Amino acid sequence: MTPTIPTKTRLLALTLAGVVAATPALAHHAMDGQTPNTLLQGLLSGLGHPVIGLDHLAALVGVGLVSARFARGLTLPVFWVAAMAAGVGLHLASLDLPYAEALVALSVVVIGIAATMRTTLPYAAIAALFAVGGAVHGYALGESIIGAESTPLTAYLIGLVAVQTALSTGVAFAAQRFGKAPLQAPSLQLRLAGLAVTVMGAATLVLALQASA
DSSP states (O other): OOOOOOOHHHHHHHHHHHHHHOGGGGGGGGTTTTOOOSHHHHHHHHHHHHHHHHHHHHHHHHHHHHHSSTTTTGHHHHHHHHHHHHHHHHHHHTTOOHHEEEEEEHHHHHHHHHHOOSSSSHHHHHHHHHHHHHHHHHHHHHGGGTTOOOHHHHHHHHHHHHHHHHHHHHHHHHHHHHOOTTTSOOOHHHHHHHHHHHHHHHHHHHHHHHHOO
């Protein structure tokens, strides 16, 4: 008889697989580095960019894991998504953010650590963390849309908002649904998933620092 894989183990495996599926070589260009020129290209770029990016994908998984600890946690990704959109706008406004890639990776590390902690930070602190992290990631995501016309730009933003909302809230919902442990004391499997996010963030931070050296 084929053994049944526990639900928690399946959730952890899916989380780890989703985080490691992206590679640095594919990290930042859904359109092979080309600026989107049409509505469809803009939408596809917005939908794909956060998914194929190792650092962005890990961050979204971490946002979901941390949000799952709160009874009203499904509202927390809103802070990330809103700040992300603002970060894109800041980049389009030509604001200079030094070491943006390193800051993106650092935010992943911090979010991953928050997901591995046995105790839970206050809701307001997590909301602030997500706002800062979302703005930094949005700034980085804005790079691929610089110079685009208004139609692909709008479609790109719609894609970014849609995919990041779906991923972060989806992970949060799944973690709440299958975690079964008290929200303030997440299961070992979910904390290990947070550790995976931390490791991925640390690896991309090292790469970013090496690239800027």
